[in-house]
Amino acid sequence: MTMLVRFKEISLAFGDQKILVNANFTIGSQERVCLIGRNGAGKSSTLKLVTGEIEPDEGEIFSSPLLRSAMLEQSLKKASEQQVKDVVAEGMSDQVARIQAYQQLAEEAEPRKAIFKEMEKLESMIEAGGGWSVDAQIDATLSQLELPSSQKLSTLSGGWQRRVALARTLVSKPDLILLDEPTNHLDINTIEWLENEVMRFPGAVLFVTHDRSFMERLATRIIEIDRGNMRSWPGSYRKFLYEKEKANSEEDRHNKLFDKKLAEEEEWIRQGIKARESRNEGRVRTLETMREVRQERIARPKKPRIHLNESNEISGRKVIEARNISHSFGGQSLIKNFSLRVMRGERIGIIGNNGVGKSTLLRILLGELQPDKGSVKLGTNLQVAYFDQLRRELDTTKTVAEIVGEGRDYINILGNKKHIVGYLTDFLFSAKRAMTRVASLSGGERNRVILAKLFTKPANLLVLDEPTNDLDVETLEALES
Numbered sequence: 001m002t003m004l005v006r007f008k009e010i011s012l013a014f015g016d017q018k019i020l021v022n023a024n025f026t027i028g029s030q031e032r033v034c035l036i037g038r039n040g041a042g043k044s045s046t047l048k049l050v051t052g053e054i055e056p057d058e059g060e061i062f063s064s065p066l067l068r069s070a071m072l073e074q075s076l077k078k079a080s081e082q083q084v085k086d087v088v089a090e091g092m093s094d095q096v097a098r099i100q101a102y103q104q105l106a107e108e109a110e111p112r113k114a115i116f117k118e119m120e121k122l123e124s125m126i127e128a129g130g131g132w133s134v135d136a137q138i139d140a141t142l143s144q145l146e147l148p149s150s151q152k153l154s155t156l157s158g159g160w161q162r163r164v165a166l167a168r169t170l171v172s173k174p175d176l177i178l179l180d181e182p183t184n185h186l187d188i189n190t191i192e193w194l195e196n197e198v199m200r201f202p203g204a205v206l207f208v209t210h211d212r213s214f215m216e217r218l219a220t221r222i223i224e225i226d227r228g229n230m231r232s233w234p235g236s237y238r239k240f241l242y243e244k245e246k247a248n249s250e251e252d253r254h255n256k257l258f259d260k261k262l263a264e265e266e267e268w269i270r271q272g273i274k275a276r277e278s279r280n281e282g283r284v285r286t287l288e289t290m291r292e293v294r295q296e297r298i299a300r301p302k303k304p305r306i307h308l309n310e311s312n313e314i315s316g317r318k319v320i321e322a323r324n325i326s327h328s329f330g331g332q333s334l335i336k337n338f339s340l341r342v343m344r345g346e347r348i349g350i351i352g353n354n355g356v357g358k359s360t361l362l363r364i365l366l367g368e369l370q371p372d373k374g375s376v377k378l379g380t381n382l383q384v385a386y387f388d389q390l391r392r393e394l395d396t397t398k399t400v401a402e403i404v405g406e407g408r409d410y411i412n413i414l415g416n417k418k419h420i421v422g423y424l425t426d427f428l429f430s431a432k433r434a435m436t437r438v439a440s441l442s443g444g445e446r447n448r449v450i451l452a453k454l455f456t457k458p459a460n461l462l463v464l465d466e467p468t469n470d471l472d473v474e475t476l477e478a479l480e481s
Contacts, residue, residue, distance in 0.1 A: 001028035004067055004176050004204055005050055007230070010059035012045060014440075019045055021228035022059070029175065032198070032205040034215050034237070037225030038301065038428060038472045039444030043208040046225070047071070047178045050206065066125055068094075070174040072182055073165045084156075084164055085149040088141060091168035092134050098126050099134070128173075141171040145197075157355035159190035166197060179207035181443070183214055184469045187353040210444075210471050212237060227298040248300065255297070262290050304478040305426040306451065309413055311458035316379035317344050319461060320365050325374030327357070327364060334360055335371070344379075344460075359388065359465055366463060385457050388465035391450055396439040400429055403438060404453045411456050427452040428475070443470035451479065 007025040011018075019042035027033050035043045048054045049061060051071055070091065102122040105115050126132060142149050145167045148156075153164060162182075169177055179198075183191050195217055198205055209215055215222075215237045222233040222240040233240040265287045320342040327335040334357030342348060342365075350358045363369040365376060366384060395403060405411055405420035413423060424434045427448045438449060447470050468476055 001030065002064060003028050003062075004064050005206075006062040007049070008060045008062065010049065010056045010061065012042065012049070012054075012056050018228055020056070020225070020230070023225075023228065023230040025223060025230045025232070027176070027204055027206055029204050030202070032207070032218050032220045033223055034219040034221075035206065035208045035223050035225065036215075036240075036473065038474065039448060039470070040433075040442045041225040041472075042228075043225060044180055044442065047180055047206065047208065050176075050178060064175075066128060067176065068128065068172060068174045069176040069178060070169045070172060071178045071180070072169045082153055083149065084147050084151050084153060085138065085142060087153055087164055088147070088149075088167045088171055089134075089138050091171040092138060095126065095137075095172055096134055098122050099132060102126065137173075138171055141167050157353070158185055159187055159354040162186060162190060162194070166194070170197075170201070174203060176204045176206065177201065179205065179209070181208055181210065181470055183209060183211045185354070185466065188351065189353060210468060210473060210476060212473060212476075227300070251300065258290075258294070262287075262294055265290060301428065302425075304428050304448075304475050306455065306475075306478045306481075307414060307426075308462065309455050309458050311383045311460040313381045313383055313458070313460060315344055315381050315383075315460045318342075319344055319346075319379045319382065320376065321379075322365060322376045323374055325364060325371040325376065327360060327369075327371045327373075329357070329360065335364070338374075340365070362388070362463060362465055382461055383457070383459045384461045384463060385454050385459035386463045386465075387450060387454055387467045388463075391447075391465075394438065394446065394450060396446075397437065399435050399437055400424060400441070400449050400452075401434045403449055404456060413456065423456075424452060444472055444475075447471050448475060451475075 003026055005025075005027050007023055010020050010023045010025075012020040025046075035046055037043050045054065049056060051069060102119060105119050105122070108115055139149075145163050147160075147163060147167055153161060156164065177198075182194060186194065191211070191214065195214060198207075198218055205218070207218070219237055221235070222237060224231045224233060224240070224244070233243055235243075265283075269284070269287055318341065320340070322338065322340045324337050324339055325335055326333070326337055338361075350361060352358050360369065364371050366386065367376060367378060401420050401424065404424060408420065410417050410419055411423060412418070421431050421434050425431075429445075429448070429452075433445075438446060441449070447467070451467070467479065471479070
């Protein structure tokens with residue numbers, strides 16, 4: 001297996017927040033490596049280090065000669081008015097530049113040895129990138145992914161736009177593709193399609209995902225970012241969970257024995273006279289070293305604790321009743337003669353392909369949007385906590401504590417008065433992080449802010465529109481439970 005990328009003693013910080021500390025990491029050809037870790041641990045930053053978008057503060061990053069990597073874009077908004085073929089062709093821009101450079105050198109009036117050497121290098125890169133026929137390569141990729149080449153990107157659904165983004169990533173035949181939360185906002189069919197395409201890709205894949213099924217099916221190795229370090233776990237996600245639990249138990253056992261020994265040595269040093277004897281100088285030095293080791297230990301982060309702030313008000317038995325509702329958008333019929341009755345205590349999931357109207361249906365059921373036809377009646381004593389609405393209203397100029405506490409130092413949770421900073425620790429925000437502006441948070445941390453704010457509101461109807469996007473696995477599991 002050929003080594004494609006290697007991190008050697010990499011350190012990275014943003015301000016006074018340490019992300020990576022002397023981290024080491026490699027990825028080889030044909031591996032499918034999943035980066036996991038808590039929100040803000042440095043997963044997306046690691047991808048940016050690999051692509052060269054950012055530089056480490058310390059350490060070295062080694063890449064194999066002529067490495068070709070490509071990142072799957074989360075959004076193609078800037079290209080919305082372009083035809084699909086033109087968007088895919090952007091993935092060949094480097095290949096086109098190499099061909100043009102080769103042709104310019106070939107036209108030199110007085111060829112020199114240095115020019116021939118550069119032409120040989122360019123020729124190797126061009127052949128590795130699929131050859132000289134760029135248009136044929138683009139057409140082959142469009143055909144493989146069954147894309148409508150002449151259609152405008154803006155006319156496609158979100159799932160089909162993701163296909164276009166993947167085509168732009170794959171068209172240059174990279175050695176390594178990088179995926180950052182590739183399943184966000186995708187429907188089930190598109191996720192399954194994406195899984196199959198990634199499985200078929202002959203090169204290496206480095207990806208970040210919160211989707212445990214996607215991870216379990218694709219990953220051949222897990223790289224965990226934990227307390228600034230990177231640790232490699234060969235095998236599937238399921239195997240990682242088993243091995244990680246054993247490693248945590250061993251860490252706890254080791255720390256307990258160490259702390260017991262340190263306490264014994266501290267008791268000995270307090271005796272004073274014996275410690276000053278020359279023959280005990282070595283023991284004193286050992287104690288000083290143990291103190292330093294204990295001081296540098298970084299405790300394993302606590303797991304999130306999420307509690308629904310259930311309202312004291314009990315809703316009516318009938319929560320929502322929709323009768324024969326229909327709704328269209330942009331001339332397209334989304335909902336037709338749909339009826340639904342939601343009863344107290346039910347848990348209802350809404351599924352469907354991208355663009356079929358799932359979010360629109362939620363807004364109609366909550367009375368935010370009037371249907372073209374039909375009626376919606378809300379039950380009595382309803383107190384609604386709506387995840388999507390809070391996402392739309394998130395003010396990124398404010399701090400985490402300001403948004404969640406709404407200017408208050410204390411909030412009431414389940415009838416108990418709780419300090420805002422203490423409450424935010426349940427959502428994995430340290431006291432320092434609670435005073436950070438939302439604009440500087442990762443996508444997953446922002447979603448945790450929304451959840452924290454959502455659960456300060458007493459509610460007897462919880463409405464969640466795509467709440468899991470960008471969340472780390474531990475927060476997902478806490479939310480599910």
